[in-house]
Amino acid sequence: MLLLGGIGRAGRLSASVHRRRATRMPANPEPAGPSATLPPRAKLAVTAGKVAAAVSRTAGRGSGSVIGGKVALRLDPDLLRSLAENLDVVLVSATNGKTTTTRLIAEALKAAGPVVSNALGANMPAGITSALADGSDARFGVIEVDEKYLVGVAKDTAPKAIALLNLSRDQLDRSSETRMLAERWREGLQGTEAVIIANADDPLVTWAASSCRKVVWVAAGQAYREDAWSCPSCGGVMQRPGEDWFCPSCGFRRPQPHWALQGDHVVDPQGSGWLIQLQLPGRANLSNATSSAAVAAVFGVHPQIALQRMQAVQAVAGRYESVQFGGREVRLLLAKNPAGWLETFTLIDQPPAPVVLSVNALSADGTDTSWLWDVDYERLVGHPVFVMGQRKLDLAVRLEVAGVHFQVVDSLAQAVAAAPPGRIEAIANYTAFQQLRRDVRG
Amino acid sequence: MSESALRLVWVYPDLLSTYGDRGNVLVVERRARQRGLDVARIDVRSDQPIPTSGDIYLLGGGEDRPQRLAGERLRADPGLGRAVENGAIVLGVCAGYQIMGHEFIDDMGQRTQGLGLLDVWSTRGEGARSVGDILAEPDPRLGLPTLTGFENHQGVTHLGQGVSPLARVSVGGGNGTGDGTEGAWRDTVFGTYLHGPILARNPSVADLLIKLALDVSALPPADNTWYDALRAERIAAVQQPAQ
Numbered sequence: 051m052l053l054l055g056g057i058g059r060a061g062r063l064s065a066s067v068h069r070r071r072a073t074r075m076p077a078n079p080e081p082a083g084p085s086a087t088l089p090p091r092a093k094l095a096v097t098a099g100k101v102a103a104a105v106s107r108t109a110g111r112g113s114g115s116v117i118g119g120k121v122a123l124r125l126d127p128d129l130l131r132s133l134a135e136n137l138d139v140v141l142v143s144a145t146n147g148k149t150t151t152t153r154l155i156a157e158a159l160k161a162a163g164p165v166v167s168n169a170l171g172a173n174m175p176a177g178i179t180s181a182l183a184d185g186s187d188a189r190f191g192v193i194e195v196d197e198k199y200l201v202g203v204a205k206d207t208a209p210k211a212i213a214l215l216n217l218s219r220d221q222l223d224r225s226s227e228t229r230m231l232a233e234r235w236r237e238g239l240q241g242t243e244a245v246i247i248a249n250a251d252d253p254l255v256t257w258a259a260s261s262c263r264k265v266v267w268v269a270a271g272q273a274y275r276e277d278a279w280s281c282p283s284c285g286g287v288m289q290r291p292g293e294d295w296f297c298p299s300c301g302f303r304r305p306q307p308h309w310a311l312q313g314d315h316v317v318d319p320q321g322s323g324w325l326i327q328l329q330l331p332g333r334a335n336l337s338n339a340t341s342s343a344a345v346a347a348v349f350g351v352h353p354q355i356a357l358q359r360m361q362a363v364q365a366v367a368g369r370y371e372s373v374q375f376g377g378r379e380v381r382l383l384l385a386k387n388p389a390g391w392l393e394t395f396t397l398i399d400q401p402p403a404p405v406v407l408s409v410n411a412l413s414a415d416g417t418d419t420s421w422l423w424d425v426d427y428e429r430l431v432g433h434p435v436f437v438m439g440q441r442k443l444d445l446a447v448r449l450e451v452a453g454v455h456f457q458v459v460d461s462l463a464q465a466v467a468a469a470p471p472g473r474i475e476a477i478a479n480y481t482a483f484q485q486l487r488r489d490v491r492g
Numbered sequence: 493m494s495e496s497a498l499r500l501v502w503v504y505p506d507l508l509s510t511y512g513d514r515g516n517v518l519v520v521e522r523r524a525r526q527r528g529l530d531v532a533r534i535d536v537r538s539d540q541p542i543p544t545s546g547d548i549y550l551l552g553g554g555e556d557r558p559q560r561l562a563g564e565r566l567r568a569d570p571g572l573g574r575a576v577e578n579g580a581i582v583l584g585v586c587a588g589y590q591i592m593g594h595e596f597i598d599d600m601g602q603r604t605q606g607l608g609l610l611d612v613w614s615t616r617g618e619g620a621r622s623v624g625d626i627l628a629e630p631d632p633r634l635g636l637p638t639l640t641g642f643e644n645h646q647g648v649t650h651l652g653q654g655v656s657p658l659a660r661v662s663v664g665g666g667n668g669t670g671d672g673t674e675g676a677w678r679d680t681v682f683g684t685y686l687h688g689p690i691l692a693r694n695p696s697v698a699d700l701l702i703k704l705a706l707d708v709s710a711l712p713p714a715d716n717t718w719y720d721a722l723r724a725e726r727i728a729a730v731q732q733p734a735q
């Protein structure tokens with residue numbers, strides 16, 4: 051049907067499609083969707099964890115050589131190297147959860163000695179250098195690292211341990227492609243002396259870690275799977291029965307985990323379970339705590355002690371913080387990418403809890419809002435939803451298509467005034483979250 | 493799924509769904525249902541055969557390596573070609589657009605054969621990657637308003653005699669050939685660099701695909717309040733970049 055001067059042939063719309071073909075398509079053999087719920091975790095087979103013993107502290111830590119006062123933020127690799135020299139360094143990288151996990155690990159390691167950390171999420175070399183300069187008498191340096199800088203920071207700081215939590219799509223208009231990041235990790239970390247603590251449930255993380263010599267595998271779970279259908283090794287289509295995954299084409303498969311998150315317990319390499327009690331909500335934080343316990347064990351901190359210490363962690367840089375605003379309780383939740391939104395939806399109060407969504411598209415957020423369509427906003431059906439932020443109209447179209455009832459507002463105050471009773475869950479992406487934090491402080 | 497449902501085929505969500513183009517599937521589905529149509533959505537993973545009897549086929553953008561894999565698997569599967577011969581409607585975005593042409597450059601820098609469903613071929617641009625909001629005036633024969641979207645590609649797509657440009661760029665890069673064209677189309681096959689996703693930013697394009705599939709010239713009206721507000725905002729923002 052060639053289109054010239056008009057669309058199609060004249061005809062009236064009927065509620066059925068005119069069949070042009072007689073054959074009927076076979077039923078879709080298998081849905082490709084991500085959200086099938088998994089059967090309960092089978093009993094974990096654990097291999098003895100021999101890795102922790104391999105790591106010992108370096109002696110000769112000095113405290114006098116650290117440059118006092120303000121460190122110029124101009125990037126100086128030698129400075130970072132000399133600052134790190136006297137520390138047992140732990141690096142933490144991931145698409146999501148690295149700030150919180152850095153905080154959890156820092157708390158756990160305080161059981162073994164003083165800790166310096168870039169707790170506020172300044173995760174590029176200059177910010178890391180500045181944070182380390184403040185910790186002259188620390189034994190441990192627990193450092194969150196931006197995914198793109200991990201390899202370089204690992205070369206400069208000679209870490210004892212590196213925690214790799216997850217990788218998924220994030221700000222594709224300005225970031226590397228996700229698999230490219232995994233490949234950069236894989237190539238750059240190959241010769242490292244560090245113990246790698248890696249999420250065995252994330253195929254891209256597994257791919258990145260599997261060329262390293264000392265790896266502690268953690269079954270920390272993976273909620274968002276849309277970047278993990280293609281085998282990072284050969285491109286085959288990944289099979290994911292239950293919690294397992296493997297590539298039928300090349301045999302790349304999920305390694306046997308040493309540690310596992312099982313319900314709300316950490317199962318250690320001896321097979322003992324330890325209850326996780328956090329003030330932080332959500333499955334993602336149970337996962338972060340599991341990886342943190344595995345890191346702490348590398349330095350001889352028992353999981354029970356580590357988890358007890360993690361319990362003290364409340365809001366991290368304002369994330370998960372409940373505040374009073376306009377006479378109402380508002381909980382501030384940060385979600386920066388599809389995986390982060392998915393995890394956030396699982397922890398918010400049940401409908402009809404009111405939900406505020408705020409999305410910006412400044413360069414720190416990514417200027418492309420297409421990712422909104424990779425988020426299952428359909429999950430908000432039943433909640434009264436208020437949308438705000440610079441890109442509230444993108445959200446409005448997204449929610450309209452998702453069949454979610456929503457109201458477009460100009461400010462948090464307006465949303466709070468219009469919200470029905472209940473704690474208000476306010477979910478925002480990066481700069482929108484910073485704005486919310488300023489809003490609630492008045 | 494009734495025999496009379498609109499059959500909407502989403503080609504390779506495991507490979508070609510990285511830049512939010514899943515939204516195109518959601519928008520077509522929503523707008524068809526709003527018009528009282530039954531919709532059978534068929535998600536076809538890249539280890540499954542492409543059905544030949546779909547009404548509308550959507551291909552999204554993907555990263556360079558998945559694009560190569562998608563091209564390889566689609567070339568080995570006659571399904572999409574047969575569907576087009578049967579008159580099916582196809583919209584390919586970015587990587588999905590390039591794959592429909594004669595050839596494209598893969599992740600290893602190699603010229604790779606495409607499906608030849610559109611008379612276009614893609615090369616790798618010499619300059620900076622085209623990233624940002626885009627505005628374009630569509631081919632008048634399509635009866636569409638201004639197109640708004642977001643582009644993010646290194647590729648340059650050259651058009652042969654067998655296709656027409658989908659639109660003329662007023663802001664942005666488009667096909668990147670320097671002649672101001674964006675996208676390509678022929679009969680019922682459309683290719684474009686526009687994400688956003690394109691059908692969320694331009695619901696009239698979604699309606700066009702549905703009309704072609706139904707072989708009708710008009711659809712009952714749908715509530716476009718929020719689409720229109722978004723379009724107006726984006727068009728204004730692009731014409732008056734941030735100070």
Ligand SMILES: [Zn+2]
Pocket residue numbers: 281282283284285286297298299300301302
């Ligand atoms: Zn493989």
